[in-house]
Amino acid sequence: MTRHAIAVTVNGAPRAATVDARLSLLDCLREEWGLTGTHAGCEHGACGACTVLLDDVPVRSCLLLAVQADGARVTTIEGLAAGDELHPVQQGFWECHGLQCGFCTPGMVLTAVDLLARVPDPSEAEIREALAGNLCMCTGYENIVRAVRWAAARAGERRA
Amino acid sequence: MSGRAAPAGWVGRPLKRLEDPRFLRGRATYIDDLRFPGMLHVAMLRSPHAHARLVRLDASGAAALPGVAAVLTGEDVARAMPALSPLIPIPTPPRTYPLAVGRVRYVGEPVATVAACDRATAEDAVELIRAEYERLPAVVDPERALEPDAPVLFDEMGSNVLWHDTLTYGDVDGAFAAARTVVRERFTIHRYVSTPLETFGVIAHVESGTGLVTIWSNDQRPGLTSGVVAAALGIPQNRLRLLALDIGGGFGNKRKAPYLILAALLARATGRPVKYVEDRRENLSALAHGANGVMDAALALDGDGRFLAIALRDIVDEGANLQNPTLHSLLKLGNIVNCYRIGAVRFEAYSVLTNKCPSGANRGIGKPAMCFAIERLVDLAARRLGRDPAELRFANFIPPSEFPYETPVGASYDSGDFPETLRRALALADYEGLRAAQAAARREGRLVGIGLAAAVEPSTSNLSSYMLATGKGGTSGVGEAALVRVELDGSVRVATGNVASGQGYPTVIAQIVADELGVTPPDVVVSPWFDSHENPWMFSSGNFSNKFSGTDTGAIVGAARAVREKILAIAAHVLEAAPDDLELRAGAVGVRGVPGRRVTLAQVAGAAYRDLLALPPGAAGGLEARYYYVNPAATRPDAGRRVGVQLTFSNSAHVTAVEVDRATGALRFLTYAIAHDCGREINPLLVEGMVHGSTAHGIGATLLEEFVYDDEGQLLTTTFMDYLKPTALDVPAFRVEALETPSPRTPLGAKGVGEGGAIPSLAAIANAVEDALAPLGVTIRHLPLTPARIWEALRRA
Ligand code: FES
Ligand code: FES
Numbered sequence: 025m026t027r028h029a030i031a032v033t034v035n036g037a038p039r040a041a042t043v044d045a046r047l048s049l050l051d052c053l054r055e056e057w058g059l060t061g062t063h064a065g066c067e068h069g070a071c072g073a074c075t076v077l078l079d080d081v082p083v084r085s086c087l088l089l090a091v092q093a094d095g096a097r098v099t100t101i102e103g104l105a106a107g108d109e110l111h112p113v114q115q116g117f118w119e120c121h122g123l124q125c126g127f128c129t130p131g132m133v134l135t136a137v138d139l140l141a142r143v144p145d146p147s148e149a150e151i152r153e154a155l156a157g158n159l160c161m162c163t164g165y166e167n168i169v170r171a172v173r174w175a176a177a178r179a180g181e182r183r184a
Numbered sequence: 185m186s187g188r189a190a191p192a193g194w195v196g197r198p199l200k201r202l203e204d205p206r207f208l209r210g211r212a213t214y215i216d217d218l219r220f221p222g223m224l225h226v227a228m229l230r231s232p233h234a235h236a237r238l239v240r241l242d243a244s245g246a247a248a249l250p251g252v253a254a255v256l257t258g259e260d261v262a263r264a265m266p267a268l269s270p271l272i273p274i275p276t277p278p279r280t281y282p283l284a285v286g287r288v289r290y291v292g293e294p295v296a297t298v299a300a301c302d303r304a305t306a307e308d309a310v311e312l313i314r315a316e317y318e319r320l321p322a323v324v325d326p327e328r329a330l331e332p333d334a335p336v337l338f339d340e341m342g343s344n345v346l347w348h349d350t351l352t353y354g355d356v357d358g359a360f361a362a363a364r365t366v367v368r369e370r371f372t373i374h375r376y377v378s379t380p381l382e383t384f385g386v387i388a389h390v391e392s393g394t395g396l397v398t399i400w401s402n403d404q405r406p407g408l409t410s411g412v413v414a415a416a417l418g419i420p421q422n423r424l425r426l427l428a429l430d431i432g433g434g435f436g437n438k439r440k441a442p443y444l445i446l447a448a449l450l451a452r453a454t455g456r457p458v459k460y461v462e463d464r465r466e467n468l469s470a471l472a473h474g475a476n477g478v479m480d481a482a483l484a485l486d487g488d489g490r491f492l493a494i495a496l497r498d499i500v501d502e503g504a505n506l507q508n509p510t511l512h513s514l515l516k517l518g519n520i521v522n523c524y525r526i527g528a529v530r531f532e533a534y535s536v537l538t539n540k541c542p543s544g545a546n547r548g549i550g551k552p553a554m555c556f557a558i559e560r561l562v563d564l565a566a567r568r569l570g571r572d573p574a575e576l577r578f579a580n581f582i583p584p585s586e587f588p589y590e591t592p593v594g595a596s597y598d599s600g601d602f603p604e605t606l607r608r609a610l611a612l613a614d615y616e617g618l619r620a621a622q623a624a625a626r627r628e629g630r631l632v633g634i635g636l637a638a639a640v641e642p643s644t645s646n647l648s649s650y651m652l653a654t655g656k657g658g659t660s661g662v663g664e665a666a667l668v669r670v671e672l673d674g675s676v677r678v679a680t681g682n683v684a685s686g687q688g689y690p691t692v693i694a695q696i697v698a699d700e701l702g703v704t705p706p707d708v709v710v711s712p713w714f715d716s717h718e719n720p721w722m723f724s725s726g727n728f729s730n731k732f733s734g735t736d737t738g739a740i741v742g743a744a745r746a747v748r749e750k751i752l753a754i755a756a757h758v759l760e761a762a763p764d765d766l767e768l769r770a771g772a773v774g775v776r777g778v779p780g781r782r783v784t785l786a787q788v789a790g791a792a793y794r795d796l797l798a799l800p801p802g803a804a805g806g807l808e809a810r811y812y813y814v815n816p817a818a819t820r821p822d823a824g825r826r827v828g829v830q831l832t833f834s835n836s837a838h839v840t841a842v843e844v845d846r847a848t849g850a851l852r853f854l855t856y857a858i859a860h861d862c863g864r865e866i867n868p869l870l871v872e873g874m875v876h877g878s879t880a881h882g883i884g885a886t887l888l889e890e891f892v893y894d895d896e897g898q899l900l901t902t903t904f905m906d907y908l909k910p911t912a913l914d915v916p917a918f919r920v921e922a923l924e925t926p927s928p929r930t931p932l933g934a935k936g937v938g939e940g941g942a943i944p945s946l947a948a949i950a951n952a953v954e955d956a957l958a959p960l961g962v963t964i965r966h967l968p969l970t971p972a973r974i975w976e977a978l979r980r981a
Contacts, residue, residue, distance in 0.1 A: 044304070046304065054216075054217075055302075059210070060210070060213075060214075060216070060217035061209070061210015061211065061212075062210070063214070063216075063381075063382070063432070064216065065381045065382070065464070066464040066903070066904050067463060067464060068464065068903050068904065068905070070903065070904035070905055071381065071904055071909075073381055100210065101208075101209065101210030102209065102210045102211070104209075105208075105209055110205070110208060110209075114208040114209070117204075117208055118200055118201070118204045118205070118208055119200060121200060121201065121869050121870065121872075121873045123204065123207055123208070123686075124433075124686030124687070124688070124873060124877060125380065125381070125382070125430075125431065125432045125433040125434075125685050125686030126204075126207030126208075126212055126430070126432070126686070127214065127380070127381040127382045127432030127433060128381050129207055129208060130210045133208070148917070151912070152912040152913050153912075153913065155911070155912040156911040156912050156913045157911070158911075158912075159381060159904070159909050159911065160381070160912075161378060161379055161380055161381045161433050161435075161877075161881075161909070162381075162433055162686045162873075162877045163873060163876060163877050163880075164873075164876030164877045164878075164879055164880030164881075164915055164918070164941075165876075165880065165911075165912040165915050166876040166915075166917060166918055167872075167873055167876065168912070169912065169917075
């Protein structure tokens with residue numbers, strides 16, 4: 025099998041690996057670089073647990089090959105907090121009990137980060153629409169919606 | 185009783201979770217996140233047929249592939265271990281193993297397994313295994329499975345029936361004979377499952393020399409699994425160290441001792457750590473399904489519309505489940521009369537094998553189906569009698585004055601106010617307003633329906649009830665174990681035999697212990713993980729049947745109070761005071777009414793661990809206690825076969841309004857209101873999260889999810905593209921109100937809440953859809969109510 029050298033900026037730091045062509049970005053993050061915060065929920069593009077930001081756009085890392093990320097910037101859940109300070113979306117999930125088992129949380133949080141970057145003050149319908157590609161088996165979504173609203177309000181306060 | 189009092193201590197406060205930061209930062213440790221040097225990865229060859237003889241299996245190609253360390257077939261496994269012993273003994277248990285031997289019995293059954301340097305290589309190797317099958321006729325339908333000429337899964341059993349019995353309580357025939365109205369219906373219950381987002385996984389390691397087997401997994405019942413695995417591996421239980429890490433959801437599904445055994449056998453064969461994590465297809469086709477079935481149900485009513493008796497013939501399709509069948513049957517006894525005064529009960533139960541995925545525990549096990557049947561019958565009765573469905577329920581509720589109330593089958597309802605719960609739910613939903621809006625919508629030709637369901641939520645399974653099916657003793661009651669320890673510096677650590685998979689136990693336990701020891705929850709660290717060599721545990725340890733409030737709280741309080749006694753004894757000696765004059769507060773022990781006379785917990789612990797001569801004369805050192813709590817309400821079945829299958833009873837009422845699109849059959853929620861009562865809430869924030877989540881499970885089961893098998897036993901739904909889970913757009917916003925009627929049977933007055941919404945939601949939504957389609961005369965008998973199915977009903981009407 026051919027192997028390919030790739031270079032990716034992950035959470036602001038340069039990373040390199042030599043990978044099989046068939047290696048998914050998800051497996052590369054987890055197995056090659058030890059970033060296990062990105063989760064495999066289905067590995068067929070249906071659950072969103074593996075969501076990361078690729079050049080600031082949410083993608084399903086199980087459906088991308090690692091080689092496709094060559095030269096790109098990737099943000100994973102591990103790269104979101106600024107040191108001790110959680111990102112407002114992470115804080116919102118904490119305040120509003122937006123997670124139970126936590127397995128969907130990294131993908132949910134990154135999807136919500138993208139939503140708030142595009143729509144700073146989303147309605148409930150917009151939040152549900154944006155999150156509809158991410159399955160949560162635990163929360164029934166209600167508190168996740170509240171968490172995103174909390175984060176939007178917090179970001180709004182900061183802008184004001 | 186109802187209504188929430190302001191909490192005096194930490195218990196009762198809506199505290200956000202102490203354990204969340206690691207999950208929020210992507211730093212949790214789920215089983216797949218753990219790796220060891222030299223670790224091998226496993227892939228499985230699985231049966232493509234529902235029923236076939238395995239005539240040839242040649243794994244030599246796989247074994248020769250570079251990177252492959254070991255291959256095991258069913259024959260290999262059968263040589264390496266004794267047959268699996270069914271947890272619920274049947275008279276002639278067939279010999280089965282973690283891999284198929286000679287015959288496969290469902291699509292997805294493991295046939296051979298490979299351990300290789302990485303998962304991709306292991307999967308490559310699996311493709312090199314040659315298996316030849318000779319197909320046998322499959323039995324897919326549980327009623328067909330009962331017929332004398334049906335294909336039989338296990339020849340040595342002679343039939344597919346695992347259990348058949350009729351339990352009769354009271355004068356059922358007399359009641360039906362005297363009835364003015366009898367409502368009968370046949371409901372088919374479909375297969376669905378909660379599908380935790382994390383799949384099942386295990387890592388096994390065998391220490392050379394000592395033979396100590398260490399297994400990390402996300403198995404949610406370590407107490408039960410430990411014995412099964414040790415027996416299979418032929419080692420004493422003290423040589424098995426079983427650990428559970430962070431678990432990405434459980435809901436009953438996360439149990440699979442055969443996978444633990446296979447990983448351990450591979451680790452033994454290779455001398456290296458071995459990891460196996462299911463992929464989603466394996467998870468959907470072979471871990472466990474909630475059982476499907478057929479329920480013939482009848483309700484007898486007198487001339488005033490009072491319920492006299494219920495009769496149920498219940499066929500449960502266990503798939504190829506020999507390990508733990510009959511659960512879906514037995515647990516129906518917990519809510520067979522639901523919230524109603526019904527004097528007589530007949531329950532004819534069949535537990536039947538078919539060529540499908542083995543059934544397994546799933547949020548509520550059997551109780552959602554039971555609630556669906558009875559709450560559908562009540563609605564059908566209301567329609568027949570021309571009465572309002574809410575009013576008919578009020579007329580039949582067990583009144584609060586009759587608690588504790590023993591149902592005819594021996595379930596003892598501990599506390600609750602069913603009429604009040606329904607009143608609150610109706611008010612929350614604005615029932616009157618909804619009816620008016622419905623009338624207006626109907627005038628416009630729109631299909632709007634209102635559905636309600638009331639439910640008991642039986643919790644804390646009494647393991648004695650299995651005796652009804654097995655006739656054998658040896659396992660009875662239910663309990664849990666806890667350890668509380670004050671460390672040398674005065675900080676507090678707790679460990680239990682249970683495992684957390686999202687419930688927030690570390691926070692809730694910290695709240696409980698903080699109150700007992702006069703500290704704050706952040707001062708208390710609860711071991712997040714289970715370790716059979718460290719945590720106290722017993723057979724019933726683990727996460728099942730909503731048992732936290734009915735057993736774990738007792739263990740935690742018991743251990744904390746024992747430590748408290750020790751603290752007070754040491755402090756009394758140091759302060760030269762009587763223990764009765766002391767109080768524990770703010771991390772210190774003080775003499776009541778004498779400010780300044782106090783010792784800190786650290787000082788007390790100092791005496792217990794280091795300054796040993798400061799202890800009271802003759803006292804033992806150490807500041808820790810273990811407590812093995814046994815719920816005192818459990819009994820064995822009596823001579824009349826009455827038994828409390830479960831020990832505490834929460835209750836709830838769901839009221840929902842839906843609109844059905846005539847053109848597409850699509851359904852839209854107009855409102856969803858829930859009133860619920862799980863006794864004293866230890867943490868209302870987490871309780872409400874459980875209510876949301878469990879209701880979403882029911883919504884998925886009612887509207888979307890179904891495992892579909894074709895006539896040959898092929899599973900057609902093996903991905904999340906065809907086994908559909910509810911998204912944020914499918915689940916409505918909920919309106920939730922809590923009542924608190926404390927249980928007199930649990931140490932803190934708390935009752936189960938984890939299954940809550942998964943029980944009544946099926947009936948509430950089905951009742952709403954039927955009400956919406958009432959102008960067309962449609963009766964709902966099957967779930968899920970997919971747009972296609974509703975459209976079909978509309979078309980036929
Ligand atoms: S794991 Fe990528 S979408 Fe499910
Ligand atoms: S919190 Fe468990 S899947 Fe979302």
